[in-house]
Amino acid sequence: MTHSPSSISRPLPVPPPLSARARLAKWWRGEATAPAKRVQFDRPLTPWVFLLPQLAVVVIFFYWPSVQAVTSSFYLEDPFGFSATFVGLDNYTDALSSGEYLSTATFTAGFALVVTALSLGLGLLLAVKADKVIRGASIYKTVLISVYAIAPPVAALIGMMLFDMHIGPFTQLAGLFGYDLKVGVNYWDTAFAMTLIAVWKQIPYNFIFFLSGLQSVPVSVREAALIDARTGWARFKDVILPLLAPTAFFLLIINITYALFDTFAIIDVIVKDKPANNPMTLVYKIYLDGFKGNDIGGSSAQSVILMVIVAALTVVQFRFLERRVHYG
Amino acid sequence: MAEITLKNVGKTYAGGVTAVSEVNLEIRDGEFIVLVGPSGCGKSTLLRMVAGLEEISTGEVAIGARVVNKIEPSERDIAMVFQNYALYPHMTVRENMAYGLKNRKTPKGEIEARVAEAARMLELNAYLDRKPRALSGGQRQRVAMGRAIVRQPEAFLFDEPLSNLDAKLRVSMRGEIRKLQRRLGTTALYVTHDQLEAMTLADRLVVLNGGRVEQVGTPLEVYHRPATTFVAAFIGSPAMNLLDAHVVGGRVILEGHDMGPAQAPDGPVTLGIRAEELQSAPRGLPVKLDYVEELGASRILHVAAGGQYLAFVQSPEIAIPEQIYLTVRPQALHLFDTATGARIGQVPAPVAEPVP
Ligand SMILES: Nc1ncnc2c1ncn2[C@@H]1O[C@H](COP(=O)(O)OP(=O)(O)O)[C@@H](O)[C@H]1O
């Protein structure tokens, strides 16, 4: 330590300024980044190369169409796509003041709520029951999730067969109770069938996540609860459910997204080529107005509105719900 | 606080494995009983049958005057400390301790008082509002203890509660568990595979082997008068030397050398001698040195007598003699039946038993 005062009083050597080319070369070799952060790659471009396919997908299928949608929502395009006139916010005001749009929006909200609630609730109920029977037996899980492997249009077709106006067993069942079920004709009958098929399709997915969530609750924690709590309901509510909360939160987001967007194919099969005023979700209406009605501007405005709603919903979910969720 | 009575208790699992059979045991009120035995001998199964976490296949378990075979774990008035603590990860330390009481409709003020008292005893005050993941292993262990204490149950059940701690912490927690149990006077049933832990904690030991009770007794009884070769080999460190010998005319003959008197009929026997009881002397059983283990405070010499190996303990101050001869007090000779492993004859216990 005796030599330290002299070495401190001496000015530190200043490195000569680097040329831009030298700095670039250094950056390329990875020397520019702090060593602590440079964990695995010796070339800083390498991670970007790995990210490229994913980024390309996001840009091509998300950002670019989003920009397109926002742009065309301010224009009125003629039906043949030859010319477009700037109309400002007209497309938005048209959509928001249309009774049809508002009733579709209301239906969509109700539909999303009911589908999410029912498929989460029933998925959880089935998972809890199954968990009691099959603790650890993963073969059952595989069998049960195979239901989920049915593609949405196929699920809808099967559903429509069951609801067929002439030979569908559900129609006949309703007939036994004196009810004339007219799916595709009666608004509420169609809504009922749509909801039922959408829920049926989603239950296995929720089931499988809830089941693995349940099975990952440590046996000894369950046993401690068995000693501490006197009823099965208390154990479920106080111990199991809070430990399932991260799974439930994840599923909530997935299910809302499903109800809003992924039910498209189901709705398509149910309402396509049907004559009457049928219920549908906002996404399906966007498709209908844009591609069947050739109103690109109006349908773009609707997409932008939907984007804003979904973004707001996501923020709300993460801000208010995620905080209450325990991540063990 | 209560006595626990096990009558002919047995357990056969669904797969056909018989984990426990014909266990009879009377645990007195306030007693600290340790179930000890090698891994897989059925200790946990037996404990879990008392807790109600495992169905009782045969026999009867009573806590106090009540037969509990058909009673839910939450209604048995027991508290259990698990090997991995089994704390509720989403609850704070305070909530973890209070949960069992809340479910028993204990008044709020009472819960707070009991949690505060337990936190004080276990020095957990600073951590009451933390979640288990923010605690060290030792602190989690204390919370698990606290959760049991606040319940003020009839009995504590422990399933290897210290085996996830490091060696040093294990020793200090061992002492604390013993002191707490003495102070609270609560009956305790404690499972461990560690014979040293068993010896230091127990009022009485229950040595299990293959689901059966080998011996029940105070630590000193079990140490000085093991009922079988299994107990002799399991309890005590280093393990008791078990040697093939013969009884001829009331004398034990080991490798052609007369070791001392024996109250047993002529024929082959298993001779047990604790390593601590063997002493090197100018004359006695001649042995050849095999290797030496230095432990600091003592030294273990591994030697061969004829074709048989044995160990004996010596003070490190004494030089290792060139030619070793071993002698042993007549009281320290244990004879066992070669076929059944059961103890032969009444070798008197050399040390007075402690008052329980
Ligand atoms: N759930 C179970 N099903 C079948 N066999 C089991 C089960 N639990 C334990 N066993 C068997 O019972 C025996 C005793 O186990 P256990 O009581 O856990 O032993 P220990 O706690 O003494 O190590 C072992 O042979 C073990 O394989």
Ligand SMILES: [Mg+2]
């Ligand atoms: Mg065990």
